[in-house]
Amino acid sequence: MDYLKETPSQTAGPYVHIGLAPAAAGFDAYDRELGFDPVPGDVPGDRIRITGRVIDGMGAPVKDVLIETWQADAAGLYPGQPGAAAGFRGWSRVVPDFETGDFVIDTIRPGAHGRHAPHIALWLVARGINVGLQTRVYLPDADNDADPVLNLIEQPHRRRSLIATGEGGAYHFDIHLQGDQETVFLDV
Amino acid sequence: MTLVQRDRTWHPPALAPDYKTSVARSPRQAMLSLEATPSELTGPRFGHDDIAPGDNDLITNYARTGDPVGERIIVHGRVLDENRRPVPHTLVEIWQANAGGRYRHKKDAYLAPVDPNFGGCGRTLTDADGRYAFRTIKPGAYPWRNWVNNWRPAHIHVSVFGTSFAQRLITQMYFEGDPLIAHCPIVKSIPDPRAIAALIAPLDLNEARPLDCLAYRFDIVLRGRRSTFFENRPEGN
Numbered sequence: 001m002d003y004l005k006e007t008p009s010q011t012a013g014p015y016v017h018i019g020l021a022p023a024a025a026g027f028d029a030y031d032r033e034l035g036f037d038p039v040p041g042d043v044p045g046d047r048i049r050i051t052g053r054v055i056d057g058m059g060a061p062v063k064d065v066l067i068e069t070w071q072a073d074a075a076g077l078y079p080g081q082p083g084a085a086a087g088f089r090g091w092s093r094v095v096p097d098f099e100t101g102d103f104v105i106d107t108i109r110p111g112a113h114g115r116h117a118p119h120i121a122l123w124l125v126a127r128g129i130n131v132g133l134q135t136r137v138y139l140p141d142a143d144n145d146a147d148p149v150l151n152l153i154e155q156p157h158r159r160r161s162l163i164a165t166g167e168g169g170a171y172h173f174d175i176h177l178q179g180d181q182e183t184v185f186l187d188v
Numbered sequence: 189m190t191l192v193q194r195d196r197t198w199h200p201p202a203l204a205p206d207y208k209t210s211v212a213r214s215p216r217q218a219m220l221s222l223e224a225t226p227s228e229l230t231g232p233r234f235g236h237d238d239i240a241p242g243d244n245d246l247i248t249n250y251a252r253t254g255d256p257v258g259e260r261i262i263v264h265g266r267v268l269d270e271n272r273r274p275v276p277h278t279l280v281e282i283w284q285a286n287a288g289g290r291y292r293h294k295k296d297a298y299l300a301p302v303d304p305n306f307g308g309c310g311r312t313l314t315d316a317d318g319r320y321a322f323r324t325i326k327p328g329a330y331p332w333r334n335w336v337n338n339w340r341p342a343h344i345h346v347s348v349f350g351t352s353f354a355q356r357l358i359t360q361m362y363f364e365g366d367p368l369i370a371h372c373p374i375v376k377s378i379p380d381p382r383a384i385a386a387l388i389a390p391l392d393l394n395e396a397r398p399l400d401c402l403a404y405r406f407d408i409v410l411r412g413r414r415s416t417f418f419e420n421r422p423e424g425n
Contacts, residue, residue, distance in 0.1 A: 004270045004409045008383040009199050010360040011207075011374060012345065015293045019283025019309045019345055025293055029250055029307045030243060034234070034279075057212035070227065070353045078230040091232035113226055121227040123356050128209030130200040130377055132358060136227070153220060177213050187196065187219035188228045188354045 009132065012125035016066045017095060024095040035068065035093030038107055043088045045074030045108030048169040050137060053101045054124060057178030061101025065126040067094040069105055071119070076111030109139070109169070117147035119162075124175065134186040137173045138163045149186075158184050191224045191354055192270055192412035197379065204377035208334050228354035234279040234313060243311045246282075246324035250307030257303055258287025258325035260401035263361065263389065266318045267348060270412030274318025280408075281311040281347040282322055289330030289342075298330050323401065329368055341368035341375065350410040361406045364390045 017025035023033045039045075054062040069092045077084040079091075088108075096103040110118045118139055125132045138144050140163055150159045161183045164171035175183045202214035222228075242249055247256060263282070267275040285291045285308065288300030292308050306325060314320045327342045343360040350356065362369050369375055369388065378384050386409075395403035 002272075003412070004268060004272060005198055005383070005386065006195065006270060006411050007357060007359050007386055007409045008378050009357060010345075010378075010387070011210075012347075012358045013360075014295065015283065015291045016345070016358075018291060018293055018307075019281050020347060022307065022309050027250075027292060027307060029309050030311075031240060032238065034238060034311075057214075057216075060212075062213065068356070070230075070232065072226075078226060080230060080233060089232060116225060116227070119227070121353055123353065125358055126213065128207070128211075128213035130202055130204060130207070130210060130214075131196075132356060133215070134228075134354070149220075149222060149225065152222065158217075178216050182215060182217050184217070185215050185219045186222050187194065188191070188222045188224050 009130060011127060011130050012066065012132075014064045014127040016064070016125055020066060021093055021095050035091060038069070038089055038092035040087045043073070043085050043108060045085070046169060048107060048109050048171065050105040050164055050171045050173050052103055052173040052175065053096070054103075054126070054175045055177065062126050062177070063096060063098055063101040065096055065101070065103075065124055067103060068092065068123045069094060069107065070121040070123070071107065071110040072113050074108055074111050076113040078113070112142075115146060115148055117144045117150070118142045122175075134188055135175065135183050136162050136186070139171065140164055141167055153184055189229060189413055189415055191229065191352060192414060194411055198383050200377035200379070204373070206373040207377050210377070224352070224354055229352050231349060231351055231353040231355065234349070235277070236313065238279070239311055239313065244320075244322045246306065246308065246310045246322060249310060251305040254305055256286065256306035256325050258328075260323070261326050262321060262323055262395055262397070262401055262403040263344060263406055264319070264321035264395060264403065265405050265407040267314050267320065267408045267410060268318055269350070269410050271414065274314070274316075275350055275410055276314055276316045276318055278314050278351065279311065279349045280314060280320045281309070282324075282344050283309045284324065284327040284344045285330055287325050287328050289328030300328065300330065326363070334373055338373070339368050339371070341366045341372050346406070346408065348408055348410060352413060355410045355413075357408075357410060359408070360387060362388045363404060364388055
């Protein structure tokens with residue numbers, strides 16, 4: 001059959017923020033940055049904050065990472081689906097502190113979507129990452145027991161790598177690229 | 189609707205030791221194979237409210253005192269999926285070094301000068317046929333600290349969304365005829381020479397503007413989306 005092949009990925013390199021978040025990179029190229037207003041003020045839902053770091057195989061924070069997030073609204077509907085919250089984009093760009101590697105995700109608590117427990121899909125790129133990595137963050141105070149993706153992870157202790165810690169809307173979530181705590185990444 | 193399986197043997201592996209930074213940043217456990225769920229099948233949409241008409245002209249979008257220095261070029265092409273269907277109205281973003289090989293980034297300490305009239309980033313939406321175009325300056329090659337004497341071939345970074353979050357792709361476009369391509373550990377992290385060839389944009393003299401700029405064509409293929417048979421969707425497949 002005459003199908004095309006997907007364009008092969010290449011690393012985003014150390015200067016990805018020039019292209020995707022120029023204001024964060026220190027210059028004003030556009031009137032508007034994309035992905036920095038994921039939740040306009042009138043979007044319904046509980047505000048949550050997730051802090052964390054991406055940590056490499058040497059235990060050092062990855063300071064040049066760029067993370068994109070994608071999630072359902074408070075009712076579990078994705079933007080574009082009928083009935084989804086007006087004004088909610090569902091997508092954001094997260095740039096860490098270039099000195100510490102600390103990142104902050106400010107958003108609303110996603111709703112469950114069908115059998116899927118509330119979660120935020122993450123996609124991360126950085127120098128040295130040849131194909132963008134897909135993973136998820138689940139919330140520790142939600143009912144995650146029946147989630148079909150968590151349950152697909154063969155080793156129960158690795159499921160914890162996708163569940164944030166904390167409570168009351170203030171969560172922490174580190175992403176480990178390697179090592180004993182390596183995050184489960186998804187080949188979707 | 190579902191997605192065509194991503195061919196991981198066509199992409200570079202996470203661990204490519206000759207590209208040294210990948211050594212500590214490559215996951216070592218097998219990824220979890222997951223049939224796409226609504227999180228991956230849906231994705232963000234962008235519209236003309238998000239960008240300005242001049243955002244795809246890197247010759248003017250950061251100009252302060254005049255035109256940037258260097259070879260003026262047009263980079264254009266189509267965004268298609270693996271089924272040859274155009275991907276319309278999707279966001280394409282690019283970033284690059286200037287003609288001297290220097291990025292506008294405080295961490296870039298290469299001795300080539302920053303061009304006061306060149307920012308090095310652009311963005312646009314594909315049209316209804318999946319077409320996009322940028323006007324820019326051909327980036328220069330530059331040295332980097334991988335091996336002692338490593339040089340990146342001239343390249344433009346390209347970021348594309350598609351319509352599903354799992355179609356998200358970042359790659360790099362190279363230029364036909366560049367002798368540095370064959371020596372680059374990042375390029376050579378891709379195992380199949382046919383895949384590397386897909387990243388090398390040919391010169392396109394048909395689109396070159398007389399007495400103004402050369403043109404290169406770079407078509408981008410995103411993962412295929414396919415309908416599920418027997419879904420009985422009223423809108424058809």
